[in-house]
Amino acid sequence: MGNTLGINTGDAGITYPYLVDYRQFADLFIYPANEGYKKRVLDIYDHLVEVLPEAAAALEPFVKFTQSCTLSDIQELFLRSFDLQAITTLDIGFILFGEDYKRGQLLVNLNTEHKMAGNPCHTELADHLPNILNLLPKMKDDSMRCELTTRLLIPAVLKMKDEFSTDRVQKKDVVYKKHQKILLESSQQYRLIYQYCLKALFIALENDFGYDAAVNEFLTQQSEQNDAAGVQGNAALCSGPVPQADYTRSIDTEMKIEKE
Template structure:
């Protein structure tokens, strides 16, 4: 059902989201709440607009390209090896993927996992899909973060995507500011440069139509949780819940950080907390960093420590504020 929801939108999307939320509710209430929020959005939004939102979030936003291998490795030989191995797994499991799609597309990987079982599938979910979802749902750094060449020339290409995305948003904001000045009777600069493809109705490279309504407010949109971001978060919560039960006991290091986090934020024992290690692409930081994610009434809380999980200390949590 998650595969259907995360495919290109078609009619009846709100029903699928509702059924998925009902199935999830008894296992992961927080995930169900996120899906209910998405259902409400899908119910009140026309299919055509849903498709625009989908393309804007997944296809035009390089941070959230819905390809597991891209999120893990970027566009390099490592992803090619991953794709080859994935095709082998599909053939071995008798799974037929859409030949018009790249096999590591999120919805295809989910469909394969839904009809398969075994240690290989668990490994794909735990070491492939979960880290990919972590990257897709992690907010980009602030505009004030200065990027150097070391930031954007690494293996993953994720930092380059983040940088490109920030530049895009900045240019859109600048254009909005100029448009407001013009509406107030101020003179626009004749030589102001328009970013290619950002005019209403222009077609971007790859054939995507960027439908920017005249009242589209970038700053307001950035304050809201994106509906598809909610679906990705719900999926990650559910997978984390299932994988935690399938795998052996949590590591001692994870349990230690979980305990500190519960104590730091007065969280109940039944509250979901995710602790994981991810590759770090920031200059000067260790090869891996520790991420901690949980939910409060204020929303999703995400913190990271620029240390491997085994080196995290209780004092590293003191500056965290929910």
């Protein structure tokens, strides 16, 4: 776990012993509405160069892309990555649970955390990645912050990052073409450019909070056993196991429902 660099959380009562300011990371995953987006990309890059050079190196290809391309190019790649015929979604609950009822449970609990922290979600849902990243430094309960990060956020970021593999992108293109009959055009050279944002974010989260996939799997198995035994979980953000939702299958199902 990293050391604090005096990140201003806006509340003197909050202890935040982590290297990275995730509010700056959140800016990467908000629609690039104007040229200020390029400046915000440079700001997070400079921040990472100072506190976590490994994460800065992972982000560098994205920085070079944003500084050399037009705003419309960036907007197009953002939409193709996270919105229109998307590679992945930015809603971590959907990534982890798909249409499972546990996503609803998670949204209810996250809404409570956002309200307690005074963190506005604007027009997005409570599990939207930028909202979660903005929430982290505002949470007063560090154990809850760690649970949110290690049990939900990091596994979701890993799955989102994996969705940018060439094989998975091709499978999603097949699904989109089947349902929508046409594929939107996009830059083939930069089609997967947002994966570098996710790679840098994972490096930062792993460094600050730690992550052990084997431990996470053990906790999931324990939750499954408790669920089977009818044991109520603690006041966690999401009690019970984290299912391994298949995003490609989830969007296929969602599109079928929309047609009915």
